[in-house]
Amino acid sequence: MSDNKGVRRVNEDLARERANCSFDVREITFLLDGGENNTITRKKIEDFTLTDELLSDKVPDECLSPKEKYENAVRKSCLFGKLVKDKLLEFGGLETFGPNSFVLRRIADAFFKEISPLLLHLGMFVPTILGQCTAEQQSEWLPRALSMQVIGTYAQTELGHGTFIRGLETTATYDPETEEFVLHSPTLSSFKWWAGGLGKTVNHCIVVAQLHTKGQCHGTHPFIVQIRDLETHQPLPGIKVGEIGPKLGFNTADNGFLGFDKYRIPRMNMMMKNAQILKDGTYVKLDRHGKMTYGTMVFIRVMVVNEVAFNLAKAATIAVRYSAVRRQSEKKPGEPEPQILDYVTQQHKLFICIATAHALQLTSDWLWRTFSGVVTDIKHGKTDSLPEFHALSSCLKAISTSDAALLIEQCRHSCGGHGYMMSSNLPLIYSFVTATRTYEGDYTVLLLQTARFLIKAWEQAEAGKPLTPTVSYLTKYFKDGRVPWDSTSEGIVNAAYGVAAGKISACVKSIRNRVKTGLSYEDAWDLTTVQLVAAAEAHCRAVICDVYRSEAVRLTEKSSPNVRAVMRQLTTLYLHYWALERIGDLLRYSAVSEEDVVALQQKYEELLALIRPDAVGLVDAFDIRDEILNSTLGAYDGRVYERLMEEALKSPLNAEPVNRSFHMYLKPLMQGKL
Numbered sequence: 180m181s182d183n184k185g186v187r188r189v190n191e192d193l194a195r196e197r198a199n200c201s202f203d204v205r206e207i208t209f210l211l212d213g214g215e216n217n218t219i220t221r222k223k224i225e226d227f228t229l230t231d232e233l234l235s236d237k238v239p240d241e242c243l244s245p246k247e248k249y250e251n252a253v254r255k256s257c258l259f260g261k262l263v264k265d266k267l268l269e270f271g272g273l274e275t276f277g278p279n280s281f282v283l284r285r286i287a288d289a290f291f292k293e294i295s296p297l298l299l300h301l302g303m304f305v306p307t308i309l310g311q312c313t314a315e316q317q318s319e320w321l322p323r324a325l326s327m328q329v330i331g332t333y334a335q336t337e338l339g340h341g342t343f344i345r346g347l348e349t350t351a352t353y354d355p356e357t358e359e360f361v362l363h364s365p366t367l368s369s370f371k372w373w374a375g376g377l378g379k380t381v382n383h384c385i386v387v388a389q390l391h392t393k394g395q396c397h398g399t400h401p402f403i404v405q406i407r408d409l410e411t412h413q414p415l416p417g418i419k420v421g422e423i424g425p426k427l428g429f430n431t432a433d434n435g436f437l438g439f440d441k442y443r444i445p446r447m448n449m450m451m452k453n454a455q456i457l458k459d460g461t462y463v464k465l466d467r468h469g470k471m472t473y474g475t476m477v478f479i480r481v482m483v484v485n486e487v488a489f490n491l492a493k494a495a496t497i498a499v500r501y502s503a504v505r506r507q508s509e510k511k512p513g514e515p516e517p518q519i520l521d522y523v524t525q526q527h528k529l530f531i532c533i534a535t536a537h538a539l540q541l542t543s544d545w546l547w548r549t550f551s552g553v554v555t556d557i558k559h560g561k562t563d564s565l566p567e568f569h570a571l572s573s574c575l576k577a578i579s580t581s582d583a584a585l586l587i588e589q590c591r592h593s594c595g596g597h598g599y600m601m602s603s604n605l606p607l608i609y610s611f612v613t614a615t616r617t618y619e620g621d622y623t624v625l626l627l628q629t630a631r632f633l634i635k636a637w638e639q640a641e642a643g644k645p646l647t648p649t650v651s652y653l654t655k656y657f658k659d660g661r662v663p664w665d666s667t668s669e670g671i672v673n674a675a676y677g678v679a680a681g682k683i684s685a686c687v688k689s690i691r692n693r694v695k696t697g698l699s700y701e702d703a704w705d706l707t708t709v710q711l712v713a714a715a716e717a718h719c720r721a722v723i724c725d726v727y728r729s730e731a732v733r734l735t736e737k738s739s740p741n742v743r744a745v746m747r748q749l750t751t752l753y754l755h756y757w758a759l760e761r762i763g764d765l766l767r768y769s770a771v772s773e774e775d776v777v778a779l780q781q782k783y784e785e786l787l788a789l790i791r792p793d794a795v796g797l798v799d800a801f802d803i804r805d806e807i808l809n810s811t812l813g814a815y816d817g818r819v820y821e822r823l824m825e826e827a828l829k830s831p832l833n834a835e836p837v838n839r840s841f842h843m844y845l846k847p848l849m850q851g852k853l
């Protein structure tokens with residue numbers, strides 16, 4: 180693929196890597212994009228939108244003050260918004276891209292090195308209107324939100340509570356006299372905290388509050404609340420709002436705080452799809468399942484799996500290209516310095532990143548299809564598939580974000596000192612992705628949600644009841660005993676399920692033994708949570724291995740032999756990597772022997788050598804443009820050192836030969852006059 184900037188000298192090592200690649204790079208790009216037509220449309224849109232005039236920043240974003248950074252992000256958000264509204268609709272409207280094509284998401288990264296202050300508007304405010312409002316409410320709010328008259332965010336988390344939604348303190352008390360809700364923040368810990376865009380950008384937000392009517396509390400419900408004047412943008416009376424301050428990342432997202440002093444909103448601002456308050460204050464529950472108001476979180480958890488797959492692909496592209504350009508040390512005395520990509524340890528650090536980006540993207544596509552089925556079921560009044568989907572999306576969100584964050588950090592390590600430069604973009608990619616492990620449900624908390632479902636599934640299996648698809652393997656591994664070992668890919672996937680079943684079984688025994696000693700079920704559960712998290716992780720790992728293997732086979736059915744071969748090598752590498760990472764579990768729950776472990780290790784090392792010549796081709800196949808990668812180390816042409824120097828020269832400290840601090844402090848210090 181070209182660097183989209185016309186002909187430019189490409190680093191010789193990178194050029195040679197590309198010449199030696201065994202497959203047609205475009206073929207894998209088409210597979211990852213879901214077909215050649217999608218790639219063509221994506222590239223057309225990228226060519227059309229990624230123009231220098233819109234993107235150029237004279238001073239690197241990271242050299243700006245927090246205020247300037249925010250203002251620049253708002254400027255770009257508005258340009259980006261206008262671009263989407265005016266121009267991209269020519270390509271057939273948002274429907275053309277589909278929520279799962281993520282073209283706009285990729286392009287946004289070229290505009291924002293960190294994050295758009297409007298992300299939550301499109302990412303959560305609009306989806307919540309779609310998911311939680313009645314048709315009548317949607318017709319009122321959606322046009323205003325889509326035309327950006329109303330700009331919103333999602334304010335659920337409070338200073339005192341994020342995970343435990345039932346513990347939120349903000350109250351919404353219905354007043355039948357005026358047909359209004361009175362929103363109130365009774366304590367400091369009840370202040371809303373974290374919502375993206377809340378600090379300075381939005382004029383509305385969705386507030387999750389405890390609903391009180393007729394002297395009774397009915398639990399948390401979502402409300403649409405105007406917080407700023409549409410003309411002056413001043414906070415409205417009764418509203419205390421501000422920005423929460425600098426963070427590890429997300430620094431252009433103006434995450435905010437919000438408190439209410441008996442603030443009134445109309446009755447119809449309660450989002451009424453799942454529950455209603457009648458004029459006289461009667462509460463009507465429409466949600467038979469009970470957790471439908473958590474729907475936006477489930478949607479975002481699904482989206483996040485794709486989000487982190489893409490970010491890992493960006494980090495892998497940067498690190499692999501850099502490793503082909505960088506030469507260091509010598510393998511044998513007197514030999515020329517090798518490309519660092521030729522060190523087997525470097526291959527071990529990086530090839531798992533490429534394989535994981537594929538695994539997560541294919542799993543995310545599969546999860547999206549599964550989610551679409553669940554949404555259709557819900558539209559027809561069926562909620563039976565929701566518990567399984569909640570368990571599945573919870574663990575996939577937890578594991579994908581955690582794996583991606585760790586591997587992105589590994590990419591940074593693999594780039595040595597230069598990986599630590601902001602201009603490599605690896606620190607920003609990491610700071611963005613590591614937050615995904617926390618927001619929309621903390622890692623441990625979500626795995627424990629999955630564990631709850633797994634323990635119930637185990638009990639159902641014991642009782643001879645039928646199991647839902649993602650846990651049906653439990654019936655097979657129900658009897659105690661070790662899973663037979665078979666070193667084929669299918670065999671490793673089976674063993675992964677066997678490990679998950681073994682761990683779930685151990686948790687069940689542990690809880691029961693603790694209950695037998697007289698502990699309550701809750702205490703027995705609590706004491707077993709370390710094992711429960713590990714069991715949910717093992718279950719999720721087995722699902723990812725299974726989906727990745729079968730989806731890769733399905734997708735490459737019609738591919739050329741060379742593409743099929745390299746895709747097979749990657750899936751096999753992924754399975755061997757995780758078998759070796761979890762060798763203790765396999766020794767405990769499967770019949771794997773010492774010789775099998777030696778063979779696994781040998782095969783893994785052979786795979787690193789097989790993939791090595793195609794590594795650059797594989798990251799080129801992600802087809803991520805330079806503007807989106809935003810990296811001195813990862814650009815297509817490999818002009819690493821030139822770019823590092825160019826960026827260094829843009830530092831404001833280099834604008835003058837002598838900084839005034841010399842005269843103010845250093846010189847007096849040197850002269851003993853300070």
Ligand SMILES: CCCCC/C=C\C/C=C\C/C=C\C=C\C(=O)SCCNC(=O)CCNC(=O)[C@H](O)C(C)(C)COP(=O)(O)OP(=O)(O)OC[C@H]1O[C@@H](n2cnc3c(N)ncnc32)[C@H](O)[C@@H]1OP(=O)(O)O
Nearest residue numbers: 301302335341342343344470473476482486569618619620
């Ligand atoms: C357009 C581009 C978009 C790109 C998107 C990408 C990027 C980013 C977008 C935004 C990023 C930035 C912003 C981030 C925003 C946020 O973080 S918003 C706040 C998110 N907050 C959370 O996620 C809180 C996590 N906590 C919870 O979800 C719940 O409190 C928890 C599940 C932990 C517990 O809930 P609770 O009500 O206490 O339930 P129980 O533990 O008692 O369980 C009762 C039963 O309910 C079942 N259940 C729980 N949740 C769900 C659900 N969502 N769906 C279905 N079922 C659910 C649970 O399994 C129990 O069932 P059983 O009783 O066991 O049968």
Ligand SMILES: Cc1cc2nc3c(=O)[nH]c(=O)nc-3n(C[C@H](O)[C@H](O)[C@H](O)COP(=O)(O)OP(=O)(O)OC[C@H]3O[C@@H](n4cnc5c(N)ncnc54)[C@H](O)[C@@H]3O)c2cc1C
Nearest residue numbers: 333334335336340341342373374375614617618619620623
């Ligand atoms: C960048 C970013 C953006 C965000 N954006 C938004 C937003 O737009 N809107 C919004 O409403 N919120 C937002 N959040 C908040 C986010 O959703 C919460 O921070 C997240 O859900 C975790 O909750 P918490 O902070 O209360 O963590 P806590 O629950 O306090 O977690 C702290 C520790 O306690 C552990 N823990 C908590 N409960 C349990 C349990 N039951 N069992 C075992 N361990 C437990 C956790 O595992 C963790 O180790 C954002 C957060 C971040 C970091």
